[in-house]
Amino acid sequence: MGCVFGREAASAASASPRAKESKKEGNLVNSEVGGDGDGVGGDGKGGEVVEAKERGGGGGGEARNGKEQKEEGNRRRGERRRARPNPRLSNPPKNVHGEQVAAGWPPWLSAVAGEAIKGWTPRRADSFEKIDKIGQGTYSNVYKARDSLTGKIVALKKVRFDNLEPESVKFMAREILILRRLDHPNIVKLEGLVTSRMSCSLYLVFEYMEHDLAGLAASPTIKFTLPQVKCYMNQLLSGLEHCHGRGVLHRDIKGSNLLLDNGGILKIADFGLATFYDPNHKHPMTSRVVTLWYRAPELLLGATDYGVGIDLWSAGCIQAELLAGKPIMPGRTEVEQLHKIFKLCGSPSEEYWKKSKLPHATIFKPQQPYKRCISETFKDFPPFSLPLIETLLAIDPAERQTATAALNSEFFTTKPFACEPSSLPQYPPSKEMDAKLRDEEARRLRAAGGKANGAGAKKSRPRDRAPRGIPVPEANAELQANLDRRRLISHANAKSKSEKFPPPHQDGALGFPLGSSHHMDPAFDPPDVPFSTTSFVYQKEPIQTWSGPLVDPPPRQKKQSSTTSKPSAK
Numbered sequence: 001m002g003c004v005f006g007r008e009a010a011s012a013a014s015a016s017p018r019a020k021e022s023k024k025e026g027n028l029v030n031s032e033v034g035g036d037g038d039g040v041g042g043d044g045k046g047g048e049v050v051e052a053k054e055r056g057g058g059g060g061g062e063a064r065n066g067k068e069q070k071e072e073g074n075r076r077r078g079e080r081r082r083a084r085p086n087p088r089l090s091n092p093p094k095n096v097h098g099e100q101v102a103a104g105w106p107p108w109l110s111a112v113a114g115e116a117i118k119g120w121t122p123r124r125a126d127s128f129e130k131i132d133k134i135g136q137g138t139y140s141n142v143y144k145a146r147d148s149l150t151g152k153i154v155a156l157k158k159v160r161f162d163n164l165e166p167e168s169v170k171f172m173a174r175e176i177l178i179l180r181r182l183d184h185p186n187i188v189k190l191e192g193l194v195t196s197r198m199s200c201s202l203y204l205v206f207e208y209m210e211h212d213l214a215g216l217a218a219s220p221t222i223k224f225t226l227p228q229v230k231c232y233m234n235q236l237l238s239g240l241e242h243c244h245g246r247g248v249l250h251r252d253i254k255g256s257n258l259l260l261d262n263g264g265i266l267k268i269a270d271f272g273l274a275t276f277y278d279p280n281h282k283h284p285m286t287s288r289v290v291t292l293w294y295r296a297p298e299l300l301l302g303a304t305d306y307g308v309g310i311d312l313w314s315a316g317c318i319q320a321e322l323l324a325g326k327p328i329m330p331g332r333t334e335v336e337q338l339h340k341i342f343k344l345c346g347s348p349s350e351e352y353w354k355k356s357k358l359p360h361a362t363i364f365k366p367q368q369p370y371k372r373c374i375s376e377t378f379k380d381f382p383p384f385s386l387p388l389i390e391t392l393l394a395i396d397p398a399e400r401q402t403a404t405a406a407l408n409s410e411f412f413t414t415k416p417f418a419c420e421p422s423s424l425p426q427y428p429p430s431k432e433m434d435a436k437l438r439d440e441e442a443r444r445l446r447a448a449g450g451k452a453n454g455a456g457a458k459k460s461r462p463r464d465r466a467p468r469g470i471p472v473p474e475a476n477a478e479l480q481a482n483l484d485r486r487r488l489i490s491h492a493n494a495k496s497k498s499e500k501f502p503p504p505h506q507d508g509a510l511g512f513p514l515g516s517s518h519h520m521d522p523a524f525d526p527p528d529v530p531f532s533t534t535s536f537v538y539q540k541e542p543i544q545t546w547s548g549p550l551v552d553p554p555p556r557q558k559k560q561s562s563t564t565s566k567p568s569a570k
C-alpha cells in the first residue's frame, strides 16, 4: 500500500523496500501506545523522542488514561524497564528525521511518528477545498472536501492535538500505522496525510463514504431485508478477517464506524482504538475499549489478555441489531451493561469464572446464575441467524468462533443468500451525525411545541426516544481516556491559521463518568424495551450543518459558510 499521491518522500526511508517495512511492522505486535516497543516513537533511544518529550513536557504512557489505565501504565513501564528496546522499533535515526522534515513533514510529527509517515510525502492543505463538516469524533472533526488536483471527493479527518503533546501524537501515529498495514475492500483506505513543515495540525485523507450503518439503521424510512443484512454482515466479517489475519484488533466495532458507499460497499473505519496483537505473544492490553453497547463481557470483567473475540462479540451485537431493528443491549453504565449481557446471554459458568481469573470477577459475579435466553428472545429471527448469533455472543471468548468460521456459517450458505452490494438501494446521505441532528432538532421542536401548547403538549415516552444506533455519550469507548485527551487538547491548531485551516473546534462536554458503582445489585433490573417494535422520532427535514472553507471556496459556496455549527458529541 502506498500513497496515492504518488510522490514518495525523498528520504532514506523511501528507499527501503516495502517488504522490509512490513517485516518491521510485524514486530509491532502487542503494542499499546505508551507501552513498550510500540514502534510509534515509543521507547526507542532516538534522540528525537527525548527531545519531543522535553519540548512537550511529555506525559507518561498514561496521559490519556483514567486511574485504571494509569495502573496498567505503571505495570507496563515496569516491564519496559526490564525489556531491552528493540532498535528496529525506534524512531528513524536523526538523518531520516532531517530528511522527513526536508520532505515537508513538521518536526513534531517526524520526531514522534517517524515510522508512521515513512515513505510518504505530505499534501498541502490548500490543495483541498472543504465542502462540509460530516462527522465529529472524540478527538477529530471530519470534513467532506474536494481534492483540487484530482477533483475527487474525499473525507478529511482533522486530528486535534494538545500543544503537540507527544502522547496524543503517538495515538494518531498508531492509527496511521495500522491503517497502512491494512489493505482490503472492506477497510477504509488511508489515502494520504495533509500537513506542512510549519503546521501544527494533521488531516488524514480517506476515500469518501456517503453513509454509516448507524445512520442508515436509524432512518425511519429504511428497513433492511435479510439478504441486505447478510450482505452487510458478510462485508463486516470479511474486513474483520483481514484485520485479525494481519494481527490487528479493531476494538471499537459499532454501526457509526461501519461506513457505506453508494455502491453498497461497507468499510470498517476509525482505527483510533485499534492495536496490534499477537496471540502467541500475549501482552496486557487495556480493557477500557469498545463502545459500551458492543463491549464484550470479558472486557467489562477487566480482561487484559483478550483477543479477536472482542471484535466478534461486537459483530454479534450488530447482527442482532440489524435483525431486531434496534440495539439489543443499550446499557448506560458498565454495571448495567454487564447485567443486560447476563440476562440475555446467561452468566458465565463456574468453570469459566475459575479458568478466566478475571480481575472484576468477585465484584460482578451474580449470586444466582442467569439462564441464557437468546433463542427465546429472538425467536422471530430468520432461520440460521440464531446459531451464528449464539456463537458470536458466547460468554466464553474461546467459544466465539473466528471471523472465517462465521463467514462459513449457515447464515451465509443458506437461502436467501446475501445480495450483491451493487443491488442495494441508493440512500440519501445519512450519517450517525445526521441522525443525531435530526434527533436534537426533533427534541428542540417538541420542547418549543411543549412551551407553545403548555400542558397540552404530548410528552414522548422513554421508549419513543430513539433507542437505536446512537450510543449515549458516556458509552463511548475509553471514555476516561478520551476525556483526558480532550483535556489535553488546547487550541494549538490556531497556529495553522496561515494555511486557512478551519478554526479550532469548540468541544462540548462529553458526558458523565462511567460506572461509578462497580457493585452489581441482583435486584436491579433496568427496564427493557421489547424487541418487536422499532419507533423513531427523527425529523425528516434537512438540518444545515456547519460549512466553511478549508481554502477560500468559489463564491457560490461562500454563502454556506455563514451557517452555524451544531456539534454533537460522540
Ligand SMILES: Nc1ncnc2c1ncn2[C@@H]1O[C@H](COP(=O)(O)OP(=O)(O)OP(=O)(O)O)[C@@H](O)[C@H]1O
Binding pocket: 134, 135, 136, 137, 138, 139, 140, 141, 142, 155, 157, 188, 206, 207, 208, 209, 210, 212, 256, 257, 259, 269, 270, 271, 272, 431, 432, 433, 570
Ligand atoms: N471516510 C469517511 N467518509 C465519510 N465520512 C466519514 C469518513 N470517516 C469518518 N467519517 C465520519 O466521521 C465520523 C467520525 O469519524 P471517526 O469515527 O473516524 O472519528 P473519531 O474521532 O475516531 O471518532 P471516535 O470518537 O468514535 O473515536 C464517523 O462516524 C463518520 O460519520
